[in-house]
Amino acid sequence: MSVSGIEAISGFTPLVPTTVTSAQAGPTATGGADSDFGKMVLDGIDRLEGVTDKTDQLAVKAATGDLNAIHDYTIAATEASVTTQLTVxxxxxxxxxxNEIMRMQV
Incomplete structure (x- = not known):
């Protein structure tokens, strides 16, 4: 699935890789699937933090009158809201x- 139209806006990059190489195709003997998922989660949280930081900076600029285009803040605030909702x-x-795994009987 490609979101090339969205990628052009605000440097958005999707969380999932667009192409899968043979090294990424399946789990490895060293637990590659677990570490890939962990890296993806951490990367997503880092991106969420970056988006909220950008929104906070634009909010301060809007409050002080230093922001020329208020739509930049509106777009950033909406992006932060959607990103937060997705993360939650x-x-x-x-x-x-x-919880479902913990309820399984062995």
Whole structure:
């Protein structure tokens, strides 16, 4: 799935890789799938922090009158809101999956 139209806006890059190489195709003997997922989660959290930092900076500029185009803040605030909602939804699904695994009988 490509989001090339969105990538041009604000330097957006998707969280999932667009191409899968043979090294990424499956788990390896060293636990590659686990570390790839962990890296993806950490990368997503870092991006969320970056988006919220950018929004905070633009909010300060808007409040002090240094922001020439208010739509820049509006776009950044909406992007931060959507990113936060996505992060919370992923977290909720992960917790739900963990709880379901813990309820399994061995």
């Amino acid at each position: 939804a992923v977290r909720n699904k992960a917790v739900e999956a963990f």
